[in-house]
Amino acid sequence: MLPRPAHRARTRRASRILLALAAMAALVSVDLPDAAAVPPLGVTAEAGSDRAADRVGALFAGALDGGHFCTAAVVHSDDRNVIATAAHCLDDPDTTVFAPGYRDGEAPYGVWKLTGVHVAPDWTDERDPDQDIAFATVAPADGGTGRIEDVVGGFPVATEQPDDVTVTVLGYPAADEAPLRCANTTGLLSETQRRIDCPDLSGGTSGSPWLADGAVAGVLGGYEGGGTDPDVSYSAVMGDQALELYREAAVSAG
Template sequence: MIQRILLRQAGRPRARRASRILLAVAAMAALLSVDMPDAAAVPPLGVTATALPDAGVARVGALFADDLDGGHFCTAAVVRSADRDVIATAAHCLDHPDTTVFAPGYRDGAAPYGVWRLTDVHLAPDWTDGRNPDDDIAFATVARPDGARIEDVVGAFPVATEQSDDVTVTVLGYPSTLDAPLRCSNATGLFSPTQRRIDCPDLSGGTSGSPWLADGALAGVLGGYEGGGTVPEVSYSAVMGDQALELYREAAVSAG
C-alpha cells in the first residue's frame, strides 16, 4: 500500500517537471527572439535591405552635427566597456567631435534611446598625424544629461580581432539620404594585408563607421581604403589588428 501511494505521488511531480520544462523552453525562445532577428526578415547574402528593429539594430545609430536637425553624416555602434559608455566608428567621422552627437536606434526622425554627446575620442597616432587609412577606426565615449550609461540602455557588441580572411559579416549603416538603417551580409575578402573588402549594394555616403559584425561581434567598421570606398557597391574596413585593439582597450577602461 505504501509503495502504491509513493508511486502515485511520484507521478505528479514528474508531470509538473515536464510542464516547467516546457515553460522554460518557451521563455528561453522568447528571450532569444529579442536578440535575434526573424530569419525571414534578414536579406540573402549580398542583398541590402532596410534593417528592421531588433536588439542588435538598437545598438547602431547615426552621427549628427549638433542635433537631429543637423543631418546625419556617419554611423556608429555601441561596444562593451568598463564604464558602459563607448561607441566605435570610423576615425574620419570624428573631425568635429565637439559638435557631434549619437542617436542609437534612430529611425524616421525619432531617437527612441535619446541623443548622446561625445565626451572624449580615441584616435590612433598614425591617423592623427597622417590620416593613415589603416587606422581609420576610432572609439569615443558618450553621455546623456540624465547620467544614464548607453550600454545599460541598448546593450553593446563585443569587439573581435584576428578574423579569418573570408569571414562573413553583417554591415548595419545609415545612408545620409535615409532615415532608417540598412542591413547587408556577405563574405569578405582581403583587399590588402591591412584592408578588408565586402560587396554590398547601396552602402552610400553616411554609412562610414558602420559596424562590421562577425557572429555578433565588432570585427571592423566601414572606412579605411578610400574612406570606405568610392562606389556604393564595394566597401572597405581596416583590419582590426593590434593597434585597433590597443585603441579599444584605451577607450574601454578610461573614466567615463
C-alpha cells in the first residue's frame, strides 16, 4: 500500500479539529445567552428567563389575583431572606406579597410574604425622594420555612458607583405579565439622584433593580417617584443610608 500523501492527512486532521471545535462551541452555547437576543443600549425588550430574571419579581396586593404594582429583587444576605425595592412600594407591607420570576400568571418560585420592612427615617417622616430605597425580609406565604435565596440566589449590593455607570434595569410594568429589560449608561440628575434613558418603563416598574456588573446599584424610584415620563427613569443614589438599611435587614433576616 502506498503511503497516504502528507497534505491529505493534514487536511483530514484539520477537518477533525474543526469538527471538534464546532461540537465544543455547540455544547458551550447551551449555557451562554444568545448575544443577538440582548437588546442594544437604550432599547427595552421582554426579558428572557435566566438567573438574573428569576431573582426579580413583582409585588402584589394580597395575592396573585390582586394585581402587581411594583417590582423587587432578591439580594444576598447571610440569612438569605432579603429583597430590595423602592420605599414607596412598601406603604402596605402587611398585604404585600412577592413573586420572584413571575411570568404569565405563574409564580414558579412561590409567593413570599413580607416579615419586616427597613426604610430610612427621612422617608418615613418626610418621604424624602433621596431615601426612596428600602429592604424587606420575606418568608413563604404558605407558612413554610424555606429561604428565598436558596431558591433563586441573590444579587450583591453595590455603592459608590461612577456617575456614568452602565446598568441593566429589570422590571414589571403593571399592565404586563412578564418583565422588561433595558440597559443604558446612567447620568446624574443631581448628587443624590441618578437617571437613565430607557423607553416604556411605566407604572409598576418602581422598585426595579439597577444592576451594575450583576450587583444592585439602585432601584427605580426617587425623583418624581421614579419619573413621570416612561422613557426616563430615576433612582436615588445608593449611599451610606441605603447600605445601613441593607445591613439592618440582613441582620434581622433570621
